[in-house]
Amino acid sequence: MTAEMEAVRLHETGGPQSLRVDRIPMPAAGEGEVLVRLRAAALNHRDLFITQGLYPNIRMPVTVGADGAGEIEAVGAGSFEGAVGDEVVIDPMLGWGDDPRVWDTATANILGMPRDGTFARYVAVPSANVYRKPEQLSMEEAAAIPLAGLTAYRAIFTRGALARGETVLITGVGGGVATFILLFAKHAGARAIVTSSSDEKLERAKALGADLAINYKTTPEWAKIVRSAGPVDLVVDSSGGETLRKALDVVRPGGRIAIYGGTNGDATIKLFPLFWKHVTISGTSMGSPQDFAAMLERFSKGLRPVLDRVFSLQDAAAAMQHLASADQFGKVVLRID
Amino acid sequence: MTAEMEAVRLHETGGPQSLRVDRIPMPAAGEGEVLVRLRAAALNHRDLFITQGLYPNIRMPVTVGADGAGEIEAVGAGSFEGAVGDEVVIDPMLGWGDDPRVWDTATANILGMPRDGTFARYVAVPSANVYRKPEQLSMEEAAAIPLAGLTAYRAIFTRGALARGETVLITGVGGGVATFILLFAKHAGARAIVTSSSDEKLERAKALGADLAINYKTTPEWAKIVRSAGPVDLVVDSSGGETLRKALDVVRPGGRIAIYGGTNGDATIKLFPLFWKHVTISGTSMGSPQDFAAMLERFSKGLRPVLDRVFSLQDAAAAMQHLASADQFGKVVLRID
Numbered sequence: 001m002t003a004e005m006e007a008v009r010l011h012e013t014g015g016p017q018s019l020r021v022d023r024i025p026m027p028a029a030g031e032g033e034v035l036v037r038l039r040a041a042a043l044n045h046r047d048l049f050i051t052q053g054l055y056p057n058i059r060m061p062v063t064v065g066a067d068g069a070g071e072i073e074a075v076g077a078g079s080f081e082g083a084v085g086d087e088v089v090i091d092p093m094l095g096w097g098d099d100p101r102v103w104d105t106a107t108a109n110i111l112g113m114p115r116d117g118t119f120a121r122y123v124a125v126p127s128a129n130v131y132r133k134p135e136q137l138s139m140e141e142a143a144a145i146p147l148a149g150l151t152a153y154r155a156i157f158t159r160g161a162l163a164r165g166e167t168v169l170i171t172g173v174g175g176g177v178a179t180f181i182l183l184f185a186k187h188a189g190a191r192a193i194v195t196s197s198s199d200e201k202l203e204r205a206k207a208l209g210a211d212l213a214i215n216y217k218t219t220p221e222w223a224k225i226v227r228s229a230g231p232v233d234l235v236v237d238s239s240g241g242e243t244l245r246k247a248l249d250v251v252r253p254g255g256r257i258a259i260y261g262g263t264n265g266d267a268t269i270k271l272f273p274l275f276w277k278h279v280t281i282s283g284t285s286m287g288s289p290q291d292f293a294a295m296l297e298r299f300s301k302g303l304r305p306v307l308d309r310v311f312s313l314q315d316a317a318a319a320m321q322h323l324a325s326a327d328q329f330g331k332v333v334l335r336i337d
Numbered sequence: 338m339t340a341e342m343e344a345v346r347l348h349e350t351g352g353p354q355s356l357r358v359d360r361i362p363m364p365a366a367g368e369g370e371v372l373v374r375l376r377a378a379a380l381n382h383r384d385l386f387i388t389q390g391l392y393p394n395i396r397m398p399v400t401v402g403a404d405g406a407g408e409i410e411a412v413g414a415g416s417f418e419g420a421v422g423d424e425v426v427i428d429p430m431l432g433w434g435d436d437p438r439v440w441d442t443a444t445a446n447i448l449g450m451p452r453d454g455t456f457a458r459y460v461a462v463p464s465a466n467v468y469r470k471p472e473q474l475s476m477e478e479a480a481a482i483p484l485a486g487l488t489a490y491r492a493i494f495t496r497g498a499l500a501r502g503e504t505v506l507i508t509g510v511g512g513g514v515a516t517f518i519l520l521f522a523k524h525a526g527a528r529a530i531v532t533s534s535s536d537e538k539l540e541r542a543k544a545l546g547a548d549l550a551i552n553y554k555t556t557p558e559w560a561k562i563v564r565s566a567g568p569v570d571l572v573v574d575s576s577g578g579e580t581l582r583k584a585l586d587v588v589r590p591g592g593r594i595a596i597y598g599g600t601n602g603d604a605t606i607k608l609f610p611l612f613w614k615h616v617t618i619s620g621t622s623m624g625s626p627q628d629f630a631a632m633l634e635r636f637s638k639g640l641r642p643v644l645d646r647v648f649s650l651q652d653a654a655a656a657m658q659h660l661a662s663a664d665q666f667g668k669v670v671l672r673i674d
Contacts, residue, residue, distance in 0.1 A: 099591060101591040101615065102590045102591025102614070102615040103590070103615075105590055159615075159617075238612075240608040244608075253439045253440070253442055254436060254438040254439025259608060259611055259612050260612055261608070261612055262607075262608025262609060262611070262612060265607070265608065265609075266605050266606065266607055266608065267605070267606055267608055268603050268604070268605040268606075269603065269604055269605075269606060270599075270602070270603055271577040271581075271596060271598070271599025271602065271603065271604055271620075272599060272602075273620075274596055274599070274618070274620035275575075275596050275597055275598055275599060275620035275621055275622045276620070276622055277439070277620065278438065278439040278440075278496075278619075278620055278621055278622065279620045280496075280617065280618070280619050280620070281611070281617070281618040281619075281620075282615075282617050282618075283608075283610075283611035283612040283613070283614065283615055283616045283617070283618075284612055284615055285612045285613055285615065
C-alpha cells in the first residue's frame, strides 16, 4: 500500500480559491532523483498566474509550487553526492541544459508545472537540483530564496554585470525578485535607487539600505530625480511599458538595462538613446545551475532573505490571495509541519 | 599670404543643393595634429542629414565630410609615429576617450561637424586619428571605409559578438554600413541572411556571398522564412520600428540584436520574447580607437570595400543627391585630384 501525503493541488483554473488540499500518493525518487521531505515552501507570482490560467499548456491536476527546502528522505538510482537526512534547498529550474547563456527550450521547465511542485509534504526532483541549505538560514528562509533569488542574481550579475561602486535603479521594489536585487546590490557594494507606489515599501527598502527611494505615483517627475542623482549604471525592471522607455532616458551612456519580466506587455522605446548612448538591454528569466550555485554562495556569507509572512501549508490559498494583493514586502512562505 | 584650397561647404541647411565649392584658407596642423593632403573622400548619410539640418547644433559654414584618405602633408607639434608622405586613412571618431564601452560625451564628435571635414583638398586632424592605409587598397577604397566600416565592425563584433559558423540577419542590405556588415560576416566565416526592398540589391548581396536574400516588400512573410532558415544568432538593424519587433521574433533563444540606428524613430517591442528567450539588444554607434584598428586589420587580409560610384570633389552635391536616392549599393566616393 502506497503512503499518502497532503498536497496543494490545482484541478481547474480560477485563481487561488481553486486550490485544494488533497491527499495523494507520496511520490517516489526515480533514477537520478531524490525525494525531499519538505519543511517549507514559498510563493511566486508564477504560481498565482498558473492558478489564474495565465500560462500556456497548463496540465491539471498539478501540485503547484516552485520553491522548497527540506531534508533528503530517499535517493533514487544513480549518483548523488549527498545523503539521506541532508538539509537541502531546491533549484526549481529543471533541464536548463549545457549553455550558460540560455536554457535548452527542448528540456527546460520550472518545478510546479507541469511537474508536481513543492506545496506538499514531499517532492521528487532531479538530484542535480538539490543544494546544501546554507547553515545559518532557517528552513523558511531557505525556501524563500530559490526562484526569486535565482532570477535576481542572474538579472543583476550574470546579465546586468553590476560591479562594486556602481549605481542600480530597481523599479517596483517590494516584490520578491526586486527585494532580492536590493539585497544583492547592497551586499555587492553598489548604490541602490528604488521606486514603488507605496511609501511603506519605500521605507522598508530604505531600512534594507536603499540609498534613494522614490514614489513614482506621487512623483511624476521621478525619472528626472533619478537622472540628477545618477549616473545610473544599471536599471533592473520587470514592468515594461512606460518604465522601459524612461529607463533608456535615465541610464548613463554605456549603461545597461536588465529586463526580467514584462507584465505590462508591449513597450514602445525610443531608438535614439539606445544606439547613441550604446545601451545594452538584456532579457533574462530564471537562471543556470552556475547562477544558482553562485547565488546560494551569497547566503553563506551572512545575507538573509526578507520574509513577509509565514502561512501553514493548509492555508496556501489564503497565502496566495495575500500575494495577489501586492501588499507584501519580501517573500510569502508556507511552513510544512 | 595663406595658401587657399577648394572645399565643399554648407552655408545654410536645405539639402545637398545647398553645398557650395568655396575657396578658403588651407588649414594648419595644430599641436598634436597632422595636416592630410586628401586624395579621396566618401559620403555617409550623416553628411546628407547635416545638409538637411537634421542634426542638433549645426554650426555653419562648415566643410562637410567624415571619411577621407590621403598623404601626410605636415606634422604639428607633439609626437607622431608617422612621417610626411605616409599614406593614411582617417578615423572620423574624434575624442572617443578612454572607455571602450562608450564615447566620452564631453569630448566625442565626428569629423565634418562641427570640425571641418574631408570634402576638401586638405584637412587637419588629431594625429591619433590617422592610420596607415592598407597597402593593397586604392585611395578611393581606403576613403570608403572609415565611418561605415567602423560602425559595422563594432555592431557585429564588439557589440554583436558574431562568431565563425553563426548566422547573422542583416536588414536593409545595400546601405553603406549593411554592406560592410555582409563583407565582415562572410570574411569571419558566418552565414548571412539579408533583406532589402530591391531585387537588384539582393542579387548584388548574393554575389558578395549572402546565403539567403529576401525581398521584405514583396515577401510579407519574410520573418517566417528567416525563422525556418535559422537559427539566427544575431540580427543587425538600423531601421527600428516594425523590424525590431520582428527581430525579437526571429532571433534564436540566447541570441543578440545589434541596433546601429533608428531612422524610423520609436519601436514597439514585445517584452515576452525579450526576457523569455534571454535576448540581448545592444545599441551601438561609431566605434572606439580599438575598434577602428581591429577593423582596418581586416582590410590588410584581402578584404576590399564595395564602391558604388566615384564622383569628383566638385560634384559633391550630385554625389549626395545620388546617396539620397537610396539606389546605391556600397559606398559613394569623391576623387580629389
